[in-house]
Amino acid sequence: MASIVEASDPLRRRRHFIDHAMTVVMVGAAVVGIIPLILILFYLLKEGIPGLSLDLFTEDPNRPGLEGGGVRHSIIGSAMIVSVATLIGVPVAIGCGIFLSEFGQNRLGTVLRFLVDVLAGIPSITMGLFIYGLVVLRQGSFSGFAGGLALAILFLPIVARITEEMMLLVPRSIREASLALGAPTWMTAIRVVVPTALPGIATGILLALSRIAGEAAPLLFTTLGNQFFSTNLSQAMDALPLRIFVYAVGPYEYWHEQAWAMSLILVAFILVVSLIVRAVIGTRVVVRS
Amino acid sequence: MVLDNEPRTAATEVTGETETHGFQFQPQNALKASPGTDGTEAAPGEVAIRAENVNAYYGAKHAVGDVSMDVYARKITALIGPSGCGKSTYIRCFNRMHEFSPGARVEGHIYLEGTDIYAPDVDATRVRQRIGMVFQKPNPFPTMSIEENVAAGLRFTNIRNRSEIRDRVETALKQAALWDEVKGDLKKAGIALSGGQQQRLCIARAIAVEPEVVLMDEPCSALDPIATLKIEDLMHGLAERFTIVIVTHNLQQAARVSDWTGFMLAGEDGVGRLVEYRPTQDMFTNPREDRTEAYITGRFG
Numbered sequence: 001m002a003s004i005v006e007a008s009d010p011l012r013r014r015r016h017f018i019d020h021a022m023t024v025v026m027v028g029a030a031v032v033g034i035i036p037l038i039l040i041l042f043y044l045l046k047e048g049i050p051g052l053s054l055d056l057f058t059e060d061p062n063r064p065g066l067e068g069g070g071v072r073h074s075i076i077g078s079a080m081i082v083s084v085a086t087l088i089g090v091p092v093a094i095g096c097g098i099f100l101s102e103f104g105q106n107r108l109g110t111v112l113r114f115l116v117d118v119l120a121g122i123p124s125i126t127m128g129l130f131i132y133g134l135v136v137l138r139q140g141s142f143s144g145f146a147g148g149l150a151l152a153i154l155f156l157p158i159v160a161r162i163t164e165e166m167m168l169l170v171p172r173s174i175r176e177a178s179l180a181l182g183a184p185t186w187m188t189a190i191r192v193v194v195p196t197a198l199p200g201i202a203t204g205i206l207l208a209l210s211r212i213a214g215e216a217a218p219l220l221f222t223t224l225g226n227q228f229f230s231t232n233l234s235q236a237m238d239a240l241p242l243r244i245f246v247y248a249v250g251p252y253e254y255w256h257e258q259a260w261a262m263s264l265i266l267v268a269f270i271l272v273v274s275l276i277v278r279a280v281i282g283t284r285v286v287v288r289s
Numbered sequence: 290m291v292l293d294n295e296p297r298t299a300a301t302e303v304t305g306e307t308e309t310h311g312f313q314f315q316p317q318n319a320l321k322a323s324p325g326t327d328g329t330e331a332a333p334g335e336v337a338i339r340a341e342n343v344n345a346y347y348g349a350k351h352a353v354g355d356v357s358m359d360v361y362a363r364k365i366t367a368l369i370g371p372s373g374c375g376k377s378t379y380i381r382c383f384n385r386m387h388e389f390s391p392g393a394r395v396e397g398h399i400y401l402e403g404t405d406i407y408a409p410d411v412d413a414t415r416v417r418q419r420i421g422m423v424f425q426k427p428n429p430f431p432t433m434s435i436e437e438n439v440a441a442g443l444r445f446t447n448i449r450n451r452s453e454i455r456d457r458v459e460t461a462l463k464q465a466a467l468w469d470e471v472k473g474d475l476k477k478a479g480i481a482l483s484g485g486q487q488q489r490l491c492i493a494r495a496i497a498v499e500p501e502v503v504l505m506d507e508p509c510s511a512l513d514p515i516a517t518l519k520i521e522d523l524m525h526g527l528a529e530r531f532t533i534v535i536v537t538h539n540l541q542q543a544a545r546v547s548d549w550t551g552f553m554l555a556g557e558d559g560v561g562r563l564v565e566y567r568p569t570q571d572m573f574t575n576p577r578e579d580r581t582e583a584y585i586t587g588r589f590g
Contacts, residue, residue, distance in 0.1 A: 173428040177491070180386055181442035181498060182418030191445070195432040
């Protein structure tokens with residue numbers, strides 16, 4: 001009869017040793033994984049806090065070389081460009097996700113899903129070049145709108161796939177309830193499945209938003225950057241990532257300081273968005289399946 | 290299998306006659322013909338749904354084989370049988386829900402008031418508006434309140450008049466014996482109710498659109514005995530207005546609530562067939578088929 005008492009000593013010690021060793025390895029790996037994040041945050045705070053001031057948010061840049069001034073134009077430019085990207089990206093991405101989840105269980109869906117994944121893998125600078133050729137060259141001018149378009153293309157595949165995944169999580173029984181009431185498939189998708197999956201979809205939108213807000217590459221050839229305050233989307237605009245790039249490699253010490261401060265602002269924005277996401281998931285309606 | 294058809298002698302004759310009329314339309318007078326005119330059973334009244342030689346498949350799997358049956362209007366018809374006998378698949382053919390299963394296919398004819406619901410020019414969504422369904426697990430819409438759940442079917446069919454919606458929500462909740470429990474908080478989330486209340490909410494949702502037929506696919510199997518009893522009680526009231534077809538594992542339930550009972554059984558080939566279909570009382574006191582007797586006396590299944 002098998003005994004539930006522990007086996008003989010050597011075997012037991014060996015087993016306990018392996019157990020402890022593996023635990024140490026795993027904890028070690030986790031710590032190594034977190035170290036970069038901690039270092040980045042620590043370094044950002046150390047370098048960025050001295051540059052933070054109210055002026056940074058409310059003032060436009062002074063003449064180069066003249067200390068002081070702020071980056072209000074970059075913050076507002078970023079907000080506008082990201083808003084354009086979201087306004088264009090959200091409807092297209094959600095429509096795409098609805099198609100993939102509700103009507104995409106066929107060859108067309110498989111092809112589209114693959115293409116969306118390819119799009120997600122295209123380097124962001126390529127998006128910028130593409131829009132440069134498609135919009136900027138034709139219009140003959142850099143513009144905030146072109147930048148928003150480039151970011152929208154970046155945004156699209158992320159949100160489309162998250163929307164699809166979230167809608168597929170909605171139990172079949174909920175769809176059947178709607179279909180059995182005589183609602184066609186499209187109505188079931190829009191009136192029942194999307195609202196049920198909405199917390200997840202909103203989460204995806206916020207995550208994608210924080211991703212594109214920090215992108216500099218797609219904006220390089222599209223919005224170009226602008227050292228003056230401008231809210232004209234049809235002209236070159238400034239954006240935080242672009243301004244960080246300019247200031248970080250620029251010759252003035254106070255530029256470097258402001259670049260660090262702007263990086264801190266971007267990271268703080270992403271952190272806030274992540275916290276909102278967590279809060280949304282926390283209050284999410286639990287679907288009984 | 291000759292005996293299978295016995296209670297439906299007249300219906301079988303009608304079948305032969307209507308085949309010449311083609312797929313799309315069945316003359317009204319044929320529908321009025323009632324089985325049981327051989328004198329063994331009282332005329333059961335108007336036919337709500339006539340199924341003829343229904344075969345259902347999941348891909349290559351043949352799940353339901355050649356089931357013909359008349360469902361009588363404003364009666365409760367129970368389908369009993371062991372697991373896997375195809376009874377759920379079969380009633381899902383009645384409102385064309387079966388076709389949502391992957392690889393699903395239906396052959397045969399199902400007539401609702403003389404129209405074959407599988408005819409090519411029939412809109413399946415219209416069929417489902419007239420033949421409602423209640424599922425095994427309560428499935429209220431998780432984002433909607435009690436009121437919105439009941440009104441969902443009305444909104445889907447573009448009824449926008451608020452007072453009309455409010456009236457019909459109240460009526461449906463009363464018919465589903467839920468009104469007294471929820472009238473104070475209609476704005477509460479549907480999924481905040483207990484399981485039994487959720488199922489009655491689903492019944493209210495199904496009847497709010499005033500279908501002619503309500504299909505119930507094991508509506509009580511996820512509920513406790515008291516919740517089950519409440520639903521059985523309200524079913525009698527519902528049968529005054531609606532035709533009800535209920536699939537159940539529970540023989541006592543079939544005996545308690547139904548007027549007619551069909552016994553389905555999967556053969557050795559795995560195909561579910563209708564063994565016997567008769568008035569419930571006859572079925573349970575004096576089954577004609579040995580297999581029925583074996584099942585209802587608990588010798589298998």
